[in-house]
Amino acid sequence: FVNHLPYFPGRNRMARFLAQIVLPRDVCVLTHIHNDKMLLDMRNQHEISMYFDTFDKKFSNLLSEVLRPGDVFIDCGANVGYFTFLAASLVKSNGCVLSFEPNPFCYSRIEASIDIGGYDNIHLVKGAVSNANSEMPFNISEDPMCSSFSDVDQLSFARLEKTISVPVFTIDSAIETHYNDNTRFRLIKIDVEGAELEALQGMSETLARKAYDYIYVELHPQQLALRNIDIKEVTAMLEKYGYHDQNWGHPRRVLYSSE
Numbered sequence: 001f002v003n004h005l006p007y008f009p010g011r012n013r014m015a016r017f018l019a020q021i022v023l024p025r026d027v028c029v030l031t032h033i034h035n036d037k038m039l040l041d042m043r044n045q046h047e048i049s050m051y052f053d054t055f056d057k058k059f060s061n062l063l064s065e066v067l068r069p070g071d072v073f074i075d076c077g078a079n080v081g082y083f084t085f086l087a088a089s090l091v092k093s094n095g096c097v098l099s100f101e102p103n104p105f106c107y108s109r110i111e112a113s114i115d116i117g118g119y120d121n122i123h124l125v126k127g128a129v130s131n132a133n134s135e136m137p138f139n140i141s142e143d144p145m146c147s148s149f150s151d152v153d154q155l156s157f158a159r160l161e162k163t164i165s166v167p168v169f170t171i172d173s174a175i176e177t178h179y180n181d182n183t184r185f186r187l188i189k190i191d192v193e194g195a196e197l198e199a200l201q202g203m204s205e206t207l208a209r210k211a212y213d214y215i216y217v218e219l220h221p222q223q224l225a226l227r228n229i230d231i232k233e234v235t236a237m238l239e240k241y242g243y244h245d246q247n248w249g250h251p252r253r254v255l256y257s258s259e
Helices: 011-022 045-051 057-066 082-091 104-117 171-178 196-201 204-208 221-226 231-240
Strands: 027-031 037-041 072-076 096-101 122-126 134-141 160-169 185-190 212-218 253-257
Touching: 011 045, 027 045, 037 045, 037 082, 037 104, 057 082, 057 185, 057 212, 057 253, 072 082, 082 096, 082 104, 082 122, 082 185, 096 104, 096 171, 104 122, 160 171, 171 204, 185 196, 196 204, 196 212, 196 231, 212 231, 221 231, 231 253
Parallel strands: 072 096, 072 185, 096 122, 185 212
Antiparallel strands: 027 037, 134 160, 212 253
């Protein structure tokens, strides 16, 4: 069924309580308000909020406002695919989604959800985005949402489970594989846990030709600091190519437009 909790103080606590008393304490299928389906684990607090449509509502609302049938959306750092599937339902069968996820656990969850939902407009890439096509060591966190190229054990909110080698791709090269030179991308989401600058460096060709209508970047100060990168280096990269800050009003989440 459709799961939606309107905003009220304590909404997330209510979502966790409802999950405990009415939902299975394992993986179940969500049907979102846009009829997209995916697998979610009701033992994970982030995925409970996804189930009840309370997860990162500002960005969910942005997708609903911006994406249209026929559009192309790029999801860098898809995790278990919440925004990938929401976008796939919004762009319809004549649009498509290009989605990157390096964590094997999350990638397999997305694959399973694609099968369950019968999606045929998602290109799923097993790997991370960076400034070269190669392989890199990737740190898997106990909470999959915090996995990163950064030293996870130095973060205040995460614990390292293991380190694996993952393929990395430039966004430009992935676009060249799946699309033609005239393709416009309505929105790209970059949520890559401290690898924001490398991701932007790897899309310099498409940035230069203003291929994106909107660019959304989630900034991760702790992870960036561990890699000796200043947040201003990330935003300067976008401004260098003539993208304009939409003043989203959040210190860690920035939205830029080509208009």
